[in-house]
Amino acid sequence: MGDDAWRRELIEDLDSGLPAGRVITDPDVVSGYVHDDAEWAPHGTPAAVVRPRTAEEVRHVVQACLRHRAPVVPRGAGTGLSGGANAIEHSVVVSTEAMTTIKEINRRERLAVVEPGVVNDHLRAACAEHGLWYPPDPASAPWSTIGGNVATNAGGLCCVKYGVTRDYVLGLEFVTGTGELVRVGRRTAKGVAGYDLAGLMVGSEGTLGFITEVTVRLRPARLPEHTVVGYFSSIVDAGRAVEAVAVAGLEPSALELIDRHCLAAVDEWKNMGLSTEADVLLLGRTDSAGPAGEREADAMLACFEKAGATFAARSTDQQEADALFDARRLAYPALERLGPVLTEDVCVPKGAVPGMLARIEEAAARHDTLIANIAHAGDGNLHPLLITRSGDDAARKRAQAAFDDIIAAALELGGTVTGEHGVGLLKRDGLAAEAGPAVLALGRAIKDALDPHGIFNPGKVIAPG
Template identity: 50%
Template sequence: MIMSRIEARRDEDTVAAGPLVDGLLRGLPAEAVLTDPDVTASYANDMASFCPAGSPAVVVLPRTVEQVQHVMRTATELRVPVVPQGARTGLSGGANATDGCIVLSLTKMDRILEISPVDRIAVVEAGVVNADLSRAVGEHGLYYPPDPSSWEQCTIGGNIGTASGGLCCVKYGVTAEYVLGLDVVLADGRLMSTGRRTAKGVAGYDLTRLFVGSEGSLGIVVRAVLALRPKPPGQLVLAAEFSSGAAACDAVCRIMAGGHVPSLLELMDRTTVKAVNDLAHMGLPDSTEALLLAAFDTADPAADLAAVGALCEAAGATSVVPADDAAESELLLKARRLSLVALEAVKGTTMIDDVCVPRSRLGELIDGVERIAEKHGLTIGVVAHAGDGNTHPTVCFDAQDPEESRRARESFDEIMALGLELGGTITGEHGVGVLKKEWLARELGPVGLEMQRAVKQVFDPLNILNPGKLF
C-alpha cells in the first residue's frame, strides 16, 4: 500500500513536470536534463545550516549560452522559478532550491576562453573553478587574487554571485574589484553584455557591479571578463602569539595605522587555536589566547616581517616567529587553513557567521562573541581576515540536539546584531541567501529595501530568478 502511494505520487510529479521537461528538451540534449528524484534531491542545497530547501522539479546542466537562454525562455513561458547554482559551496542558502523549480547548474560551462598578458584580462565561463583559473593565469606570469577558502571547488560564477573574498583581500581586494564585464542571460532569455575589457570605462550606469553580489536574483552570469595582476613574488609569513585577543587586535591596528600592506593578515582566537591543536597536534602553547598571521609578498618580505614583528611585540606578543622560506611559511599557514575543519570536528555541525566591522572595532567584536558563547553555553571560535575586519565567528553545535540548535541560532543572531551595533555589516563575503534575509532588512532600512526591491522588479518582473533569497 505504501509503495503504491509512492508510485502514484511519482506519477503525479511526472505528469506535472511533463510540459516543463518537454519544453526544456526542445533546446537541451537529454543528458543535460535530470529528472530522477534521487539525483535532483542532491542539488537541493548548499553548505549552510538552518536554511530550508525545496524539491527541484528538474536540474539542467547547459554547456552553451544559447542553452541557458532556452532554459530562461522556457521558465518565463511556464512561470517556473529558476535557481542558479555553481559548486554549492555557499554558506547562506543562496543556492538552495525552491519547490518545483528548475535548478540551473552552470558547472559544465567551465571553459577559460582567453588569457591576455598584454591586456591583463581573462575571459571565462561561469563554471570555471577558481583554482583552475589561478593555475592557468599563473603559467602566463599573471595572478587572479580573489581566493575564497573553497577555491579548489568554488566557481567564478558563484564567486561573482556572492562577491566573495578570501585571505588576500587585505592587499588585493575582493571579487568585485576584478570583474570588468559580464555576459548575463536575463529572466526572459535575452543576452546582455555589461562593462568592458579595457582598463578604464565609465559609459553609463555600472551594471556590472550591480550583478556582482546579486546572488543570481537579477540574471544568470554566463561569461566574465576578469582583471589580472602580475604574479607577485612568493610570500613569507610571520606568526605572533598573544596572551589576549585585545592585544592581538591592538597589533592589527598598529600594523594598519603604520601604513603596512600585508598580503595576508589573519587572526585566530583561543577557541580556534585549541580546536586546531586537538585536531592536528600542532603544538601551539595552551597559553595562546590569539594567533596572528601576517604575510608579505614584496621585494623584501623579510624586512617587512621584521617591522611588523616589532609592532606585534610592542602590542604585547609573547612570541613572534618569522618564516625563513616558503616551506616554513606554508607550515605556519597550516593552522589557519585547518581552522574551519577543526571547529567542525568539535561538535559535528557549525554555523559560520560572516560579520565585518571596522578594523578599529575588531577587538570589541571578539570580546562580544566570547560573552555570547558564555551566555548560551556554546563553543564559538573566531577566525578573521583581520586586515579588513571580516570575521567568521563559527558556532559549534550538535544538530541532533533541538535545544542546542536553538541556542546556536540565537547566538548567531546576537553576533549579527553586535556587528551592526559596531558599525559593521551582516556579511562581508558569504552573501545573504535565506539565512540573513531578516538581517538584510535591518541593515538596509525601509527606504533602502524598497529601492532594492524596485531594481529586482525591473530585471525580474515575474520573480522567477532565485525567488525567496535576499528579501
C-alpha cells in the same frame, strides 16, 4: 493544472531544447543539489536539475522556466554559507558544473575570460603559467567557482591589500529575466559608458540574472612574501595587534586570525601540533619588494609584540609559513567534523576589531555556545563559527540567538552583516536592519526591473515586500 501535470510539461519543455542527459529528475541525484553548505538554511524540492554546457543552453532553460513561471536557482559548487543556492519548491536548479572552459588568458591586456563553473584555483594555476595572477582567494578556492565568487563578491586572504571579486570583474555575459543573452562591462582599462551593470551583477546572488561568462582583470605574478607569526593568550589581544597594524599605516598582503578552538580541531584532524603553542594565532604577510618588504615585516612584528604577543617572530622557513596558512584554510572543514557549524561573516571597521571579538566572546558565554573564530582580521572581516551537536535542538536555538546577537553587535560597531558570504536566506533580517526600508525598496525596484517575472532565486537576499 495540477502540480504533476505542470512539472511534466516543464520537464518536456526543458528536454525539447537540450541534448540528452542535461535534465535530471532522479530523486537520488537531485538530492545532492538541494542546498549549499549553510547550516540550518531552509530548502525545498526542485522540479528538476539542469546541467547546461553553453550560454545558449542556459538561455533555453530560462526561457522554458519563463513560460512555466518556474523559479530558477543558479548553483556553482554549492560551497556557499548563506543558503543562496538552496532549492526552492518547484524550482529548476541550474548547475554550472559543466561550464568549465577558460576561454582566454591575455597577457598583454592582463585579463581572462572564463565560464562560471571554472574553479577558482584552476584559474589561478592557469594564469600562473602566463606569469599572471588572479588575486581573489576565498578559503574555498580549491572548490568554489568563479560564478559563485562573482555571485557573492567573494574575498579571501589577500583581499586586505588586493581587494575582492568586484575589483577584478571587467565584464559579464548573462541571461536576463526576459530570456535575452546580453553582455555588460568592457575589456578596456577604462570605460564609463552607461550604468555599471556588471558591477550591479556582482554580489547579486543569482537574483538578477544568470551569469554565463566572466571577464576578469589579472595582475602580474606576485613577489615572494615575508611571514610574521604571533601567538596570543587572548583573542582580544590579537585584535589589538590587528588595530596596531592599521594605526601604523601598514598594508599587509594577508593578516589572518585563528583561535584555539580552530587550532585544536586542525590538530585533531591533521596532527600539526599548533594548539600546544598558542591560544590565538595571528598570521601576517607582506609582499612589498626589496628593503620595503623587510621594513614592513619588522614593523608588523613590532605591532604584534606591543599588543601583548607571548611569542612573535618572522618566519624564515617558507615551508613552515605555508603550512601555517594551510592550517587557516583547513579550519572550517576541521570544525565541521565536530558537528553542525553555523558560520557568521560580519565585517567591522579595523579599529572595532578588538571590541567585536570581545562581543563574540560575550555572546558565546551568554548563550552557552561554543564559538570558534577565524578571521580576515586585516580588513575586519570576522568569521565566528558556532558549533553544536547533531540533534541537539536546545543548543541549536542558543546558537541562533548568539548568531543574532553577533549581527546586532556588528551593526552597533558600524559594521555590516556580511563581508563576503552573501545574504542568501540566513542574513535577510540582518540586511533589513542594516539597510532600512528605503534602501530595501530601491533593491526591490532593481529586482523588478531586471527580473520582471520574479523567476531568479526568489526570496533570496531581500524578502518580498
